Amino acid sequence: MYKVLVMDGISDLGIQLLNDAADVTVDKKAGLSEDELIAIIADYDALMVRSQTKVTERIMAAASKLKVVGRAGVGVDNINLEAATQRGIVVINAPDGNTIATCELTFAMMMSVARSIPQAYKKTVGGEWDRKTFVGVELRNKVLGILGMGRIGSEVAKRAKVFGMEVIGYDPFLTEERAEKIGVKLGTVNEISAKADFITVHTPLTNETRHIIARPQFELMKKGVRIINCARGGIIDEMALVEAIESGTVAGAAFDVYEQEPPQADHPFLNNPKIIVTPHLGASTVEAQENVAIDVSEEVLHILRDEPFKNAVNMPPVPATVMNKLQPYFTLGEKLGQFIGQTTEGAVKEIVVSYAGELTGVDTTPLTRYIVKGVLSNQLEGVNIVNAMHLAKSRDVNVVIQQSSASKTFTNLVSVKLKTKNDEHLVAGTLLSGYGERIVQIDQYPVDIAPNGNLLLISHNDKPGIIGKVGTLLGNNDVNIATMQVGRKVIGGSAIMLLTTDKQTPKEVLQQLKQLPELIDVNELSL
């Protein structure tokens, strides 16, 4: 039974899927301190949060069973991604569900700041009938500058066009063709600062976007410009904005997000009549909260049940077309990794993965993760496809990928070579239609064996009677041989024997095998 902890008032309708799942129990909690969460987190397989709960390194360290953190929303700046990746915890988000809600709040803010709606409301309910102070401006024919033309920025642009605004966008990933298609002009941050009547930001908060609008940009702005931030606190320099309002450059601002949330009681935004503030409400619509909770619940279930998932933040996304090609190979890849990891002694220096045949021409990185996971899981605990590459790198294991379009015998072939300081070994496998996964080569020896169950890999010199000796010893100790393969290059030369057995070979029997003078090496594997 999987235990899921749901925090921060995530929509009940959205988590119905988890409540209905027979293999899941759900606990709902809110407002826990870091220490309170640390005290209970070891019980849980999954944690679901909005932006309120900070999932810190200390929480991750206490979360011994945790497989997944689900963020019901876009931004994952409240989750320590590095700590999650190191521990193999998948972090997923729901990138699409609250786009429209946040876009609409941005528009509401833009209209509010154009017409001073909250300020006028406050006076009116206070008994004043003030029709002189609140003369606003129209949006039509005004220039809107948008920094960040992703999901939300693009939706804002679409609506602005309908309002008759001219839109200038800045986004490193916005091509001229796409800009033209959506009717947006391209501009730099400084060009936008100089030309816009309204500026709205829709980027993530990164080192590059922190204070992307600061004193130098305010100095370029036209008098009367209005500024909106419904993305992340810190993208606009708050103190520089207050100065620009005081100097008369900025006519008004509307903020949903702050450098520190909630802002301190003496934050200069809170008593400034030209700044409209809301408490991080961008995603707070019934529809958005249901959407994001449903999306995250689905993904959490996939991860708990070891099924394919898509929205992992600490793993690059894989297009469905690539995933469809690669997925059948995941088990083979992991087993090849386990095989070579268990048969190679000494510290691994390099893993060379070669793809041939139909596996070339696609980005095989996800499959490589399964292979590396298989190799490392022999030596390390808690390796999974999220942290496999990170663990390899942190242990100075070089992962090399090779692709060759030609595979002489098979339509597809995956080879894994492991290099240690003094040694190297290779295993290759394929997926045979109707037969499933097969190991087809071990070092220089061609073989044909299903990579399942208990295996014995024995290297020896090719002499008469050896197979009999091994069979007799195993038989006398009640170890039944299910299949056997022998491989050699030349008569009387070095050879290998690969046996599958119905049960694990006991340690003392392995010891007796190793003492047979004709055998060079004996490895027991479990796949």
Ligand SMILES: NC(=O)c1ccc[n+]([C@@H]2O[C@H](COP(=O)([O-])OP(=O)(O)OC[C@H]3O[C@@H](n4cnc5c(N)ncnc54)[C@H](O)[C@@H]3O)[C@@H](O)[C@H]2O)c1
């Ligand atoms: N207020 C809220 O409640 C709320 C709700 C949802 C999202 N958000 C925030 O809104 C922001 C946008 O969300 P989204 O879903 O549109 O994200 P998105 O990933 O679809 O778009 C972000 C865009 O920013 C661009 N970008 C990155 N660095 C940039 C830079 N240096 N200069 C210009 N552009 C840059 C990216 O290329 C991308 O196109 C995020 O910060 C998100 O956390 C806030």
Ligand SMILES: O=C(O)CC[C@@H](O)C(=O)O
């Ligand atoms: O209300 C929330 O959960 C925050 C939403 C928003 O900031 C996000 O990043 O998705």
